[in-house]
Amino acid sequence: MSTQQITEEELNAFVDGQLSTADRARVLEAINRDSALQRRVAEFQQTKALLRHAYEQPPQARESCSAKTLRLGQAWQALAATLLLSLGLGAGWFSHSLRTNTAHTLKGVVIQVSEADPAKWEMALINARNVRRAYGDQPMEVEIVAYGPGLNMLRNDSPVSAGLEDAQRDGVKLLACGNTMRMTNTAREDLNWLVDVVPAGIVEIMQKQNEGYAYVRP
Amino acid sequence: MFFSSLLQANALKPRIAELRPRLYRLAYAWCHDACLADDLAQEALIKGLKSAHQLKDAALLEAWLFSILNNCWRDHFRRQHPRADIEEIMELPADGPTPEQRHADNDLALRVRRAVAALPLGQRQVVTLVDLEELSYSAAAQALGIPVGTVMSRLSRARVALRDLLHESPAALHVLPTKTRSGQ
Numbered sequence: 589m590s591t592q593q594i595t596e597e598e599l600n601a602f603v604d605g606q607l608s609t610a611d612r613a614r615v616l617e618a619i620n621r622d623s624a625l626q627r628r629v630a631e632f633q634q635t636k637a638l639l640r641h642a643y644e645q646p647p648q649a650r651e652s653c654s655a656k657t658l659r660l661g662q663a664w665q666a667l668a669a670t671l672l673l674s675l676g677l678g679a680g681w682f683s684h685s686l687r688t689n690t691a692h693t694l695k696g697v698v699i700q701v702s703e704a705d706p707a708k709w710e711m712a713l714i715n716a717r718n719v720r721r722a723y724g725d726q727p728m729e730v731e732i733v734a735y736g737p738g739l740n741m742l743r744n745d746s747p748v749s750a751g752l753e754d755a756q757r758d759g760v761k762l763l764a765c766g767n768t769m770r771m772t773n774t775a776r777e778d779l780n781w782l783v784d785v786v787p788a789g790i791v792e793i794m795q796k797q798n799e800g801y802a803y804v805r806p
Numbered sequence: 807m808f809f810s811s812l813l814q815a816n817a818l819k820p821r822i823a824e825l826r827p828r829l830y831r832l833a834y835a836w837c838h839d840a841c842l843a844d845d846l847a848q849e850a851l852i853k854g855l856k857s858a859h860q861l862k863d864a865a866l867l868e869a870w871l872f873s874i875l876n877n878c879w880r881d882h883f884r885r886q887h888p889r890a891d892i893e894e895i896m897e898l899p900a901d902g903p904t905p906e907q908r909h910a911d912n913d914l915a916l917r918v919r920r921a922v923a924a925l926p927l928g929q930r931q932v933v934t935l936v937d938l939e940e941l942s943y944s945a946a947a948q949a950l951g952i953p954v955g956t957v958m959s960r961l962s963r964a965r966v967a968l969r970d971l972l973h974e975s976p977a978a979l980h981v982l983p984t985k986t987r988s989g990q
Contacts, residue, residue: 597958600965604936606943635968639937642918646834649844794914803914 594618594625603632619771626772630736633767637788696729698796700805702789704737706747711806713751716760729801735765735789739774742783749780756782765789815859821867822854828868828939829875835934836879838923846882850875869941872949876931921971929964932957 594615601607602615619625697719701712716730732755734741741748742764752762764779766787776785786792797803829850833843854871861870922930935946936957943961947954 596962600958600962601943604943604961631969632965635965635972636937638914638918638972639922639933639968642915642922643831643835643934643938644915646831646843647840649830649840790914797914 599628603629620773627737629771630768633771634736634790637790641791641794694802695800698793698801698803699732700793701732701734701738701741702736704740708806709741709748710751713748713755715804715806717755717758720758720760731761731763733763733789733792735768739764739768742779744778744780752780752782763792814864818858818861818864818867819855822858822871825871826851829871832872832934832939833875835922835938836931838919846875846878849878869945869949872935873951876950918972921968924971925964925967929960932960933964936961
C-alpha cells in the first residue's frame with residue numbers, strides 16, 4: 589500500500605542520495621516493508637556500480653588520431669604536449685593490461701546468482717561442485733557471488749543450506765554482496781556462517797573476470 | 807574587480823587542466839569513440855581555459871566544464887546530423903572491434919558500455935553525469951541546460967533500460983550493433 593506513495597523518481601533520488609532527510613526516512617520505511625522496492629533499489633545500485641567500473645579505464649585515443657587535434661593556438665601547444673605525453677603513458681599502460689588479461693590461462697570460475705529462484709541456486713551449486721571435482725587437486729578457484737534477490741540463497745533459512753555446506757567442503761567460495769545486504773538490512777548473522785562478504789557483488793565478478801576467471805550464469 | 811576575477815581565473819586553470827581525464831572519460835561514455843572523445847575533451851579544455859574568467863562560482867567548476875563539453879558535443883552533432891533530434895540519437899561504438907575486444911567480447915565492462923551506447927543520447931548524458939561523475943541532479947541539470955525534472959525523468963528511464971539490458975537479457979548485448987541509428 590505504501591508503494592503507491594513512492595514515485596519512480598523518488599526511488600531513483602533515494603539511490604542517488606538526493607532526497608531531503610524527511611523524504612529519505614519515508615522512502616526508506618517503504619523500502620523496508622516492500623521486497624519489490626528492495627529489489628529495484630538493489631538493481632539501481634548494481635547499475636551504478638557497473639557503470640562506474642565500465643568506464644574506470646576507458647580505451648585511450650591512439651597517437652594516430654591526435655593529428656586532428658592540432659588546430660590549437662600556439663599558446664596551448666605546450667599544454668597539449670604535456671597532456672599527450674601523459675596520455676601516451678596511459679595508453680601504454682592500458683595496452684599492457686589488455687595483453688596480460690587476454691593471454692591468461694583460466695584461473696577459476698565465478699558464478700553469478702542474482703535471481704530469487706531456488707532451482708537456479710541448485711544449478712549454481714551443482715555447476716560449482718562439478719568444476720571443483722573435475723579439477724581435483726589442480727588449482728581452480730570456484731566462487732559463487734550472490735547479489736540482489738539472489739542473496740536469499742545464502743540466508744540461514746535458505747532451502748539450499750545443505751547444498752551450500754557440501755559445496756564449501758568441496759572448496760567452493762560463497763560470497764555475498766555487501767551492497768545488497770545494506771540495502772535489504774541484512775546482517776552478517778542472517779547469512780549462513782560459511783559465507784564471506786564482498787563490498788559489491790558485481791564488482792567482485794568484474795574483477796575476477798579481469799583476473800582470468802570464466803564467468804558463468806546458470 | 808577586474809584583477810580579482812583575473813586572479814580567480816588563473817587559480818582555476820590548473821584545476822581545469824586536472825579535469826582532463828574526467829572530460830575524456832565522460833566524452834567517451836557519450837560517444838564511445840576514443841578519437842572523437844579525445845578531440846571533444848581537448849576542445850572543452852581549451853574553451854574552459856579561455857573562458858575561466860566567466861565562471862562566477864568556483865564550486866560549480868565541474869558542472870560548468872561539463873556544460874562546455876556538452877556544447878562541443880552538440881556542435882559536433884549538428885555538423886554530423888543537421889536534421890536529427892539530438893536527444894534521441896543513438897550512437898554505437900565507432901571503434902570497430904579490435905582482436906582484443908573480440909576476445910574480451912563477453913567482458914562485463916564492454917557489455918555495460920554497449921548498453922550505455924544503446925541509450926538515447928539525452929538519457930545517456932544524464933545517467934553518466936549522475937552515476938559516473940556523481941553530479942547532483944541540479945548540477946547535472948545545469949551542465950546539460952535542462953530542468954531538474956527532465957534530469958529525473960531521463961535518469962529513471964535510463965535506469966530501467968539499462969536494467970533490462972544488463973540484468974534481464976545479457977545475451978541481447980552480444981548482438982553486434984549497426985553503426986548509427988536515429989530515433990526510438
